[in-house]
Amino acid sequence: MVHLTVHLVREVELCGPICFRWMYPFERYMKVCKGYVRSKRHPEGCIAECYIAEEAIDFLAELLLDDKTVGIPKEKYIVDKPTSGATVESVYGKEFQQAHLCVLQNTDEFRSYFLEHMEHLKREFPKYKKNKKWLLDKQNKTFGQWVKERVESQLAEPGCDIPEIVRWLADKPSNEVPKFSGYQIGGCNITLSFAMIFGRHKAVGFIWLPKHLK
Template sequence: MHIEKNVCDNIINTLLGTDKKSKDNLNSRLDLQALGIRSDLHPIEVEDKFYLPPAPYSMTSEEKKLFCKVLNGVKFPDGYASDIRRNVQVNEKKIIGLKSHDNHVILQQLLPLAVRRILPENVSAALVRVSNFFKQIYSPVIRVSDMQKLEAEIAETICLLEKIFLPSFFTIMIHLMVHLPAQARIAGPVHFRNMYPGERNDEGLPMEVQSTTPFFRNIGRGLAGKYCVALDHKTWLQAHRYVLFNYDNIDPYLNKHIDYLSSTGLQNKHEIDRVHHETFHEWFRLHVTEIGDDEPEEIKILAKEPIMAANKYNSYTINGFNFHTQSYDEGRPVQSSGVSLMDKWVRTDQFGITTVNFKHLFNTGDNISDEPFILASQAIQVYYVQDPVDTEWFAVRQSKPRDLYNMSETEKDDLGNDTEVSIILPDVHPNSTMNISVEETVFVRTDIDGIIVEANKPKT
């Protein structure tokens, strides 16, 4: 916890050149000169002042503002983190008054978004590796073998940082990162040993209502703004279709309908898929009615079709997440209306960061063939952070539910093995630990100017 905070403070203060807190100052450059290393970064005396050449991580005034704007524009899901926008001063290019949990969220979630479009690729990649390191260390479920691999990776990451930052950057807290994987192997996941109140749920999980139907295992619980609405035919049909096509035991009926369509003379696969999507619900109802009592009870319930009314909520909890409607989020300091999605207007960069473009939407519900709905049990909460350069694109960050763990049956069985604790580790994009050769390391930025600083006055 304290290591993470100090590492985050070191990085942010050095990138922004925070007065008296940055690890890059005149004394640091004079140390380079005394050691006879990194000659490109040695201070140059200009009359009674010194010119400091730009380091690989140096940013212009406008780049520092972009960095701060990323943090200043973030709204987190309800209960996920504090409102860090209060701590970001964009015009002054300062971030002040951060608490330990603020550093925790910034380092793991926001730092990669802030640096990837501003700093050189090798610098961004090294900082992304630090971010992913802490993200894996703080995972509520870990695998011992992965911690062993992480122990080797963090040593390599620190070597990369040593080629980018000055020796003064490497306080004891930076070096202590090397020992965190071994500590996790011995003492267990950091998630259970930190002191963040927001990461714990001392009162237990919120109650979620169990369904009375056999095909909805968990339907969550409404929190606010319940009201009943009458569905028009298009909305009713879109919802009904989605439930049918996503029911676990529907595959035999889907195959029967496709075979039936093929027997009617349809040859083109695209045409069969279109007709299948449009007519399956009606064929299914008639088919189950004809067969009668031979079908399972849940199939009979599905075939009866839903009523033309539904309950709507402004706030709802499911899968450990609290969701809000967009209108309910308006004017609030939180962003709890994001749900994960995938379409062609989604891209992933070399650092494994996914971005989406909301100006190109599909499945909006305008067409009767659209699928604007999902099952409540499929809802995964995300929040969006606007790209500081290409403002039409938003980075997608996934929120994690408190105290919910995805452990397969195989993994549970492995827990009985005395030789190794085997628990799922979250997936990390393969490019998030980029291999950067020494030749690729940039020791000085040539596209920006350095800064002029006053000579240190002798103490009296």
Template sequence: MEKLRHELLAFHYQGVRFMNELKKSIFWDLPYWEYLSVRHCLDVMDVEKNVCDSIIGTLLNMQGKTKDDFNARKDMVEMGIRDKLAPQESGAWTYLPPACYTMSEIEKTSFCACLNDVKVPKGYSSNIKKHVSMKDLKLVGMKSHVCHILMQHMLPVAIRDVLPKHVRHAIIKLCFFFNVICSKVVDIEVLDDLQADVVVTLCQFEMYFPPSFFDIMVHLIVHLVREIKMCGPVFLRCMYPFERFMKILKRYVKNQFQPEGSIIESYVAEEVIEFCTDYLANVESIAVPKSRHEGKLTGKGTIGLKLDSQKAEIRDKDHRVVLQHESEAHPYFDEHMSMLRHENPSKSER
């Protein structure tokens, strides 16, 4: 297995070098370009969204988004691979034999029903049910954050019993890869193994999915681990905050002929309102939206609010139980027991 992994790595990087030799970017004419460690900062948000759209579109055979169509099958015929998947034409009728990733009508219904029944906490993501069309058995209107949640948390659950084992495991491994690189804590000691695993995963995708599946976005996955080594965790340079702020700025535009002026005027007005709201904190504001978290710490919004005040003795006992389960507090317990043994030599251990 280890030998196969090294051979796949060598084969992949050989193909990458070949593609780099075919085209040379004009940026190499700049005198400082060859000395840059990171020449292109990849946006993980867009990479993850495009990969998610390609996987979902291919699995559900969505018109216009699937990577497995008549032209893709003809390409495989010209390449001389996967003869069993060659399109069969009979006059105006064309039949595409099912591949290992092709879902039946029952499997599509099960997949969409699983996502349609998902309920998430408020603020976790948008309502996934709005993006599921049970009539057409497809997902529609997915934004970047929906693809982020779907790729990292929901897709491995939705495909757990609707695909062959080898295809399902390859997709789940890719989902776990995005989950690891997008976490707030990344162990630098596992990055090399992570890089090797994702290359093997993409090689497995090449074995199962058609060649048309592998566009530039899928190729960029192999460079994400290197950027983490050079630039740090993904969440520190992700585009979600900027995209959300761009949505806010777009709402400020009231005059299409003067968008910049509309943005400046609305932004200044909002700054003034926020200053006045903070200055008059104890005054009830009018037409100013309140935070959905306001009052939660005092119990507002909970069902069956009940305040319970315990005695000091019970509180201290609970506090000691919590401390005894903390590994950081164990040295202090040992030091305290040693002091008690020294001060009371005649006492038993109990």
């Protein structure tokens, strides 16, 4: 088999990479064709029938992709909104802190505040300035209260120009949280069961009911 090292190099130079010429894709497709067989007496007919049906479905799917379907207009599902009545619940402690922190971390206007707070922690706790995990945990616990005091001090300064979204989010949201058992998001209905809402199941999923199939 030593001669293969010579012939294979020559073959690659003439025909290109082997991944574009080997037979594995065709072997995999043979397995698909084998799955089309419903009658062992007429395997060729079963394969031809299923192949034509699949091609027809793909053709119609592309042809009707841009056509408007009969029924409720698609624009109705663009707006994301709840589909059920609200149940107000009070949230406190660690859960409230984590929710507020998550909103701040995903708001671009607070990036500079996170960097400033990290430098503040390094100066206040110099012996931990190289411990990234400790600094991150400390920031997650104290950032909400720190940024509230920081924004209040900036508002007290004359001529301050702070975006309105920073003022609202830094002041912390209300502890009263409305909960819904159904949502309409991205054209899909999400329905939560009774056990999901009241926390009886730890690992839960969603029921997706798409209104438009593409």
